[in-house]
Amino acid sequence: MKIIAVYIATLVVFTGIDFVWLGRMGDSFYRPAMGGLAMDGFRLGPAVVFYLLYAFGIVFFAVNPALAAQSWKVAATHGLLLGLIGYGVYDLTNQATLKSWPLSLTLVDMAWGCFLTGLAALAGYLAGRLS
Numbered sequence: 001m002k003i004i005a006v007y008i009a010t011l012v013v014f015t016g017i018d019f020v021w022l023g024r025m026g027d028s029f030y031r032p033a034m035g036g037l038a039m040d041g042f043r044l045g046p047a048v049v050f051y052l053l054y055a056f057g058i059v060f061f062a063v064n065p066a067l068a069a070q071s072w073k074v075a076a077t078h079g080l081l082l083g084l085i086g087y088g089v090y091d092l093t094n095q096a097t098l099k100s101w102p103l104s105l106t107l108v109d110m111a112w113g114c115f116l117t118g119l120a121a122l123a124g125y126l127a128g129r130l131s
Contacts, residue, residue: 002131006063009127011055014120018051021112033105037098055120058082062121067128079121080114087113 022030031038061082066075091106 002128003059005131006067006124006128007055007059010058010063010120010124011051013123014055014058014116015051017116017119021116029108030105033102035100037100054086054117057086058117058121059124062117063124063128066121066125072122072125075121075125076118079118082121083113083115083117084110086117
């Protein structure tokens with residue numbers, strides 16, 4: 001049951017905060033930066049799969065090692081690094097392969113990924129410590 005609480009806490013925090021961020025920044029930053037690449041709205045199926053899979057990755061690579069070490073610092077550090085890698089793969093691949101992918105988009109999105117993944121890892125860690 002503990003792992004379920006950890007996963008749900010991680011998923012809810014990551015998804016909830018990301019929805020707020022994208023809701024606030026989507027039209028003002030992301031859509032203008034992406035230009036014609038952005039579609040109106042989003043495809044629900046791939047979005048759900050992304051959030052479920054990424055939350056699993058946070059738990060596996062950041063929260064579980066932090067719980068084993070009994071250290072919130074491990075959760076934050078591993079989460080931040082996972083965010084750097086995950087968002088970096090996405091943004092840098094886009095920047096390398098698409099005609100129009102601004103550096104500002106890469107930098108902001110990678111910073112956001114680091115922050116959000118670290119925060120979600122901390123939430124999962126706290127849920128694990130409390131359950």
